[in-house]
Amino acid sequence: MTWAIETVRDASLAPASVFRLYADPSTWSRWGHNAKWARASGPLAEGGTVDVRAGYGKTYTCRILRLVAGSALVLEARPPFIKVIQTYEVEPTATGARIRHVLEISGPLSGPMRLAGVDRVYQGWLDKEVHRLIELAASS
Numbered sequence: 001m002t003w004a005i006e007t008v009r010d011a012s013l014a015p016a017s018v019f020r021l022y023a024d025p026s027t028w029s030r031w032g033h034n035a036k037w038a039r040a041s042g043p044l045a046e047g048g049t050v051d052v053r054a055g056y057g058k059t060y061t062c063r064i065l066r067l068v069a070g071s072a073l074v075l076e077a078r079p080p081f082i083k084v085i086q087t088y089e090v091e092p093t094a095t096g097a098r099i100r101h102v103l104e105i106s107g108p109l110s111g112p113m114r115l116a117g118v119d120r121v122y123q124g125w126l127d128k129e130v131h132r133l134i135e136l137a138a139s140s
Helices: 015-022 025-031 110-115 118-139
Strands: 002-011 035-040 049-054 059-068 072-077 083-093 096-106
Touching (some): 002 110, 025 035
Antiparallel strands (some): 002 096
16 A cells, blocks of 8 residues: 655745755754754765654665755655655745645555554644745745
8 A cells, every 4th residue: 555645835935945955964854854863975866865863763774766956856765664755846936936745655564554544643744844844944
């Protein structure tokens, strides 16, 4: 089973101010829903990795599946028995930027997670994540 949640918000920001935060893992703990810290061993690039420490103390190596300068970053993490794809996108609008974050969960535990209501909990976290990202981009 695969399920996904997303949050989309428009903001009066330059898309570059948002993407700058996506491209800098040292900022992820300030806006990411479950990141205590994040470190890349070099510049972000497709196929590269970023180590991310989750809020519950486990560190995951996230593979960069897609990176479009100024527009999108897609990461894959593989906790036991699930695969997590996180998509971060920003695009220009007439009044600023449209920000879209998607969390896709698949694997053997994805069904039980959804039945347990994890999707609703994560939706709240994702909404807060985008809100914090907008605040941080506006203050930078």
